[in-house]
Amino acid sequence: MASAPDADATTDTMRYARGITITRHANYTVVELRDPWNEGRMLHRYLLVPRSADALPEGMPEGTLVRTPLRRMVVYTSVHCALLDELGATASIAGVCESRYVHVASVLRGLRDGTVADLGEATAPDVEGMIRIGADAILASPFQNAGYGPAEKIGLPIIECADYMEADPLGRTEWIRFLGLLTGHEATADSLFRATEAAYLSVRALADSVAHRPTLIVGKKYGAAWHVPGGESYMARLYRDAGADYLFRDLPGSGSTPLTFEAVIDRALHADFWLIQYNADTPMTYASLSAEYAPYARFDAFAHRRIYGCNTHSSHYYEEVPLHPDRLLAELIAIIHPELLPDHRFRYFAPLR
16 A cells, blocks of 8 residues: 655656656655656556665555665676676676676676576576575566566566666666665766766767768668667667767657668668667678678668678677767767767777778
8 A cells, every 4th residue: 555645755856867766765765667668657666675674664655675785686688787897786696697698707707607697598587596596686678568477476576677768878877876776886876877977968069069960870671670769769869969860860769660671771872871780700891781681782871881880799889888878979979070089999880891
């Protein structure tokens, strides 16, 4: 049963994030997550109670109880492993899923020496292994209309981090404050966010007044569909902040939209720049791209050699960008407006050869 309003409750001011609300009460903290796919609905409510408390506070609303700080988490994504690493909280990672994507050195060491368990795929995790290692929570990225299968039945709180659905890059970064609350690293989380905010705003100012915005397309076809970021996504915001004219900015939503190849080429045949993220053992080239699908060569960006690729197999793009969108923004500006950052050293993208 919901409690009466707490006169002493205070709500943290979130500067950019729209999907999370943090309300502090005397003996516990309520974290409410907005459902990014259903306007006006709540995705989840968490009741964070200090582990040191002998008894649960009275009058708490309904929600998922989480004793903090978490000590033995199962982490489903490499992204959140990296965020916990930046917080200095990797000691709380007891198990991971999809370990082949993890690049965090301390987690890799744990996987090798057995102090971190490999729990298989996030879509079908080893729930018996979670029980065996004494996990106290699961950290996961939610997807629309997708559940967590047997993991929902073992009594562990599932922390749904929908940070990737934020429309503002700094909004996604601001979710680090939630992880700080969960792990007892609030001060570090606040410091990291403020440093990123200052860096991002400084880099963004470089492209604020550009007179010309080159046109941009991103991605490529996988199977029958070419997924492009919606116009309300944080990636679309990054492209705009970098001084680009993102050609699919009118698509609704903060997720990705699947399009046919014909729909993409109809609009983007003459795009000035083309950015592609991929995962491969060897760098993508113009020859390999056209060998994969010959019609790619019809794009102006292909003919004019203005395609840049980011190989996520060899870069730390997915791990770094959620907390450091300023680094990606600088990269995008260096590609689209090279005169603004002539000495930039690329860390994610490289021109195709």
